[in-house]
Amino acid sequence: MKKALIAMSGGVDSSVASLLIKEKGYDCAGITMKLYDDIDSDKTNTCCSADDIADARAVCNKLSIPYYVFNFKDSFNEQVISRFIKAYENGSTPNPCIDCNRYIKFDRLMRRMEELSMDYVVTGHYARIDYDGNTGRYILKKALDDTKDQSYVLYSLTQYQLKHTLFPLGELNKTEVRKIAEKNDFINAKKHDSQDICFVPNGKYAEFIESYTGKKYESGDFVDKDGNILGEHKGIIRYTIGQRKGLGLALPAPMYVCEKDLENNKVILGYNDDLFTKELYADEINLITCDRITQPLKVKAKVRYNQKEQPATVEQIDDNTIHVVFDEPQRAICKGQAVVLYDGDIVVGGGTIL
Secondary structure, eight states: OOEEEEEOOSSHHHHHHHHHHHHTTOEEEEEEEEOSOOOSSOOTTOSSSHHHHHHHHHHHHHHTOOEEEEEOHHHHIIIIIHHHHHHHHTTOOOOHHHHHIIIIIIIIHHHHHHHTTOOEEEOOOSEEEEEETTTTEEEEEEOSSTTTOOGGGGTTOOHHHHHTEEOTTTTOOHHHHHHHHHHTTOTTTTOOOOOSOTTOTTSOHHHHHHHHHOOOOOOEEEEOTTOOEEEEESOGGGOOTTOOTTOOOOOSSOOEEEEEETTTTEEEEEOGGGGEEEEEEEEEEEESSOSOOOSOEEEEEESSTTSOOEEEEEEEEETTEEEEEEEEEEEOOOTTSEEEEEETTEEEEEEEEO
């Protein structure tokens, strides 16, 4: 009998995933990863709090499968929180969910799977995994429910990880998942989905960074593209490319954050048209459908989670860098976010925008 280690956040998705895998005859164990200390705040949009652990344990008890809590706080601090803070300090806009998937769920957790002599890691992600017999490669595909598809944050999965991962919800939509939970009287059947960054439950990431590091990030100048001073900013970590609200300036026309000059502690503002560009470079690449892109490849690409994929051409520059040129200019491409490449519903790969 194949053995499955099920990552359970306490939410409805991972709970239904555990039920579906058990019904398929797998020998299952549920686990919750303890990633950070509970934050005193509204926890309705987080995951892995004490309440979430209680919900996950209740579901495992109902399914009569063992349940464990693994302490991965040190790894999470090093690989996710520290990267998140350094990215903002370096003028980037990070996506900590991608780092969590890459370094925690599908690295640390998969190593724990091996230590326990189990066969698969199971999560409640909305995505699909197939095997391509022609190429001998595992492939990652978008979920059937396009509104819930999470393939964007999973592009870093390796061939080994894809071989040892199961996504039971990939063929379902959210309504079906909730109905399954209600039918089985799961305690979390009507629980809200987590929305915010789990360790910043109030969404105030700059306050979190200052509290966590003990640093105070110095104010500086807002300037236009000609260097004219427009006002004073409150610390460069508080601003992201494309931002218009919250600048605290009275301007004759709407202006947006276009660049951040870290060396001179300046935030450069421009107009909407200044936010559009046709190309980007990305490193830390992971390719799924091939080992290397050997010639210019037509793809569709997206530079943020909620964006619709856009036609583009990608070339691989070296072992760890790709160059993406879009057919049409894209708005507010942010350094530090991921660019993910698609061929239809198949993920070709992706990387971190430079």
